[in-house]
Amino acid sequence: xxxxxxxxxxxxxxxxxxxxxxxxxxxxxxxxxxxxxxxxxxxxxxxxxxxxxxxxxxxxxxxxxxxxxxxxxxxxxxxxxxxxxxxxxxxxxxxxxxxxxxxxxxxxxxxxxx
Amino acid sequence: xxxxxxxxxxxxxxxxxxxxxxxxxxxxxxxxxxxxxxxxxxxxxxxxxxxxxxxxxxxxxxxxxxxxxxxxxxxxxxxxxxxxxxxxxxxxxxxxxxxxxxxxxxxxxxxx
Numbered sequence: 001x002x003x004x005x006x007x008x009x010x011x012x013x014x015x016x017x018x019x020x021x022x023x024x025x026x027x028x029x030x031x032x033x034x035x036x037x038x039x040x041x042x043x044x045x046x047x048x049x050x051x052x053x054x055x056x057x058x059x060x061x062x063x064x065x066x067x068x069x070x071x072x073x074x075x076x077x078x079x080x081x082x083x084x085x086x087x088x089x090x091x092x093x094x095x096x097x098x099x100x101x102x103x104x105x106x107x108x109x110x111x112x113x114x
Numbered sequence: 115x116x117x118x119x120x121x122x123x124x125x126x127x128x129x130x131x132x133x134x135x136x137x138x139x140x141x142x143x144x145x146x147x148x149x150x151x152x153x154x155x156x157x158x159x160x161x162x163x164x165x166x167x168x169x170x171x172x173x174x175x176x177x178x179x180x181x182x183x184x185x186x187x188x189x190x191x192x193x194x195x196x197x198x199x200x201x202x203x204x205x206x207x208x209x210x211x212x213x214x215x216x217x218x219x220x221x222x223x224x225x226x
Contacts, residue, residue, distance in 0.1 A: 004157070042201075043158070054195035090157050102148060102160030 003027070004106035006091050012112045019078040021109050023091030031094045032057075032074035033103065034066065036087040041089065049074055081113045118202045123221040126196075132189040134220050136202035139183040145205060147178060149187045150216070151198040158201065158216070161187065192224045 007022035019060040023032065033048040035058075047066040052099060055066050067075040074093075078085055088110050099107030119137040126132040138147065148163040162169055162176045164185070169176040175188040189196055201219040 036196060037216075040218065042218060092157070102150065103158075105157030105159065108155070108157050 004091055004093055004104050006106040006109050008091075008109050009107060010112075012114065013078075013081050014114050015082060017078075017113075018082050018113065019113075021076040021078075021089055021111070022092075023074045023076070023093075023106055024072055025074075025091075025093040026072065027093070027095075027104075028071065029093035029095050029104075030071070031066070032068065033092040033094075034064075034074065034076045035090045035092065036060070037090055037108070038087050040099050046076065071089050081111075083113050085111065086113045087111060118204060120200075120202055120220045121218065122218065123223065125223045125225060126189075126192045128194055128224055128226050129191055132187075132192040132196065132222055134187040134189075134202075134222065135184065135202050136187070138202070138204045141182050141204050147176065147182075147185045147202045148205065149174070150169070150178065150201045150203070151196075152201070152219070153195075153198040161200075192222075194224050194226060196222065197224045198222060202209045205211055 004025045014018050030110045031050050035043040036046060037043045038045055044060050046060055046064050047058050049055045049068040052068055052071050065077045088108050090108045091106040094103045126144060146163050146165050149161040150158040151161055152158045162171055162174050164176045164178055179184045199219040199221050201216050
């Protein structure tokens with residue numbers, strides 16, 4: 001089975017801090033995604049990557065950046081955390097961009113920005 | 115991607131079939147219907163998907179109407195562990211996961 005892991009389940013940071021969220025998948029998937037999930041808003045795509053060093057903006061990229069230096073690892077960076085970035089962050093991977101199989105999600109990181 | 119409409123919550127007795135409806139009246143001919151579920155404090159989990167024909171796997175069955183404007187996810191023998199939020203989404207099969215739009219979903223409560 002595909003395993004997608006995220007570095008932390010819970011994280012508390014202060015406003016203005018730089019925050020790194022790490023995601024690792026172990027099935028050699030080309031595609032990786034970062035979402036945030038908020039009550040009443042569902043999952044919203046922040047960024048995705050379809051190959052090493054490649055990235056594309058999703059629907060809400062503002063305030064975030066990403067890094068994909070290795071195929072198995074996709075990092076989400078909050079350059080200067082703000083309180084409105086308090087959310088559940090979910091990482092996902094899939095076999096290929098044009099594949100029809102669903103995405104595999106990690107357990108999520110609940111980030112609180114004070 | 116087409117918008118979907120689901121009831122906000124449903125109850126089901128343990129051991130009975132859970133039938134979760136989804137309306138997607140604006141679905142395009144090349145859009146697939148996908149179902150995911152999210153158990154509390156976990157990431158979403160893929161369940162099943164289909165285009166036109168009904169589909170069945172080890173987790174569930176998917177019934178798609180002939181006009182493709184609605185579908186039903188069927189959990190044949192619901193257990194307490196099936197209590198979760200179920201998301202119905204539609205998207206073009208060859209565009210992978212980006213631009214996938216998850217709505218509010220249906221919160222299924224399976225009761226003993």
